[in-house]
């Protein structure tokens with residue numbers, strides 16, 4: 001399956017991916033309305049170090065420990081292998097947060113459920129990841145490896 | 146065509162079905178459960194009472210699961226006896242099932258210590274099953290006072306579940322602190338204070354000497370008036386079937402790393418058996434859902450002729466009370482790094498160049514990075530531990546390790 005990969009060498013740490021992610025998942029079509037003056041809760045996060053930056057989001061692990069650990073059966077792999085979360089089933093216990101080795105699943109804005117990257121299959125972008133589309137330096141790519 | 150029989154139909158059983166089917170698409174799978182429901186997320190029962198999940202969303206798998214995996218599901222039936230020589234299981238209605246491979250996934254049951262007068266209490270409950278939760282729910286109403294015996298994970302999740310639906314909740318425990326299985330003393334105090342502010346009343350270091358209708362008299366002489374009582378003092382593993390068949394049992398059923406019991410072709414997985422806890426370096430029962438899932442899957446794969454070992458069991462708990470979140474893992478031994486604020490509490494325990502355990506209260510963000518260090522026994526001198534102490538981050542790994550991780554090469 002195609003997944004999102006990050007080339008750390010090319011990441012500028014501009015955080016545009018975080019904003020594009022929050023926008024894509026906001027359900028609001030006007031970007032300004034979606035983001036202005038709001039604390040964003042993106043599903044991709046940039047880490048910054050000494051001259052190093054990189055973005056992290058769900059790796060869609062084949063042996064996904066979050067899926068196996070979910071107390072509700074709210075996390076599953078869909079037909080394409082994308083690890084997805086059923087918000088109606090998630091109770092926000094955050095066992096997934098406690099087991100994800102990448103720190104790539106996090107509480108949603110309301111704190112009552114977890115959220116994670118589903119490769120933009122669960123929003124208006126229809127499976128074209130918005131972080132990839134708008135990464136100015138092509139540090140984030142969507143490809144089969 | 147192989148015949149598989151699974152006793153119990155909960156977390157371990159579900160993952161075993163998936164494990165079997167990942168290897169063997171044809172074998173016949175029969176599952177026997179004494180509960181009348183398809184598998185549901187057992188921990189969800191408190192969230193159901195709390196209003197976080199609808200009854201029709203509690204099933205652990207989709208409706209099509211049993212049909213898709215061609216499972217013959219016998220609900221509301223109890224396995225009474227295993228005959229390991231004849232390779233049969235006797236059910237309570239007299240039916241005998243023969244197996245080539247058997248999985249005992251019987252979990253645990255509530256421990257009910259003898260308590261004087263308990264039988265005379267009309268509204269008394271345990272809190273293990275969906276039916277327990279549904280009958281408890283029928284007894285809830287805003288004018289009622291609830292007494293919970295047991296300040297462990299199950300008792301306190303029950304307290305949260307019923308809190309908004311009753312007049313008061315009082316929790317009694319013999320131990321002098323709450324959640325002793327996952328928290329240290331200070332962590333217990335932190336969570337207790339939070340729950341007390343919320344309005345939960347605690348009577349610790351005390352126990353019920355006797356029940357007299359709607360009054361509990363404690364050892365200390367205090368009395369508590371209540372309308373209904375929930376007993377949640379602990380659970381006992383359901384080991385009897387294996388024990389009576391002559392299989393090895395310590396505190397839980399003994400298995401090897403492939404979940405095989407000492408009986409030929411009999412496997413066990415979940416809360417009824419022990420695992421080797423890599424953090425405590427000893428075998429013990431890890432009665433947590435992720436462990437049941439991993440053991441169940443491992444058993445299933447091996448039953449079907451695949452090869453799997455479950456080698457990195459560790460305690461991992463995530464639990465929340467009224468949106469105060471707690472994440473813990475591993476063992477609390479060795480040196481300790483700690484941080485504390487008004488709203489959060491953090492302790493990391495490390496020893497022998499390894500992270501051994503952690504307690505996070507309030508801020509649990511990216512806790513899984515810590516858990517993976519524990520599970521994989523990552524040498525701390527191979528990462529930037531000073532950075533990790535402050536916050537879990539992949540930045541703390543070497544560039545190569547990070548690249549491999551993010552590229553899914555490991």
Ligand SMILES: Cc1cc2nc3c(=O)[nH]c(=O)nc-3n(C[C@H](O)[C@H](O)[C@H](O)COP(=O)(O)OP(=O)(O)OC[C@H]3O[C@@H](n4cnc5c(N)ncnc54)[C@H](O)[C@@H]3O)c2cc1C
Pocket residue numbers: 071093152153154155156157158177178179180187188189190191222223224225250251252253272273274298299302383386414415416417432433434435437461462463464
């Ligand atoms: C209220 C509550 C909250 C919890 N919260 C959490 C949590 O937040 N996180 C976490 O990790 N864990 C939690 N747990 C623990 C978790 O539910 C268990 O670890 C998990 O369910 C174990 O799965 P299992 O398949 O081993 O057994 P179980 O879920 O115990 O299921 C065993 C099944 O086998 C059946 N059975 C037993 N004997 C027989 C027989 N002879 N014949 C037929 N059927 C039989 C039982 O009735 C039962 O249905 C919680 C448990 C409870 C009760």
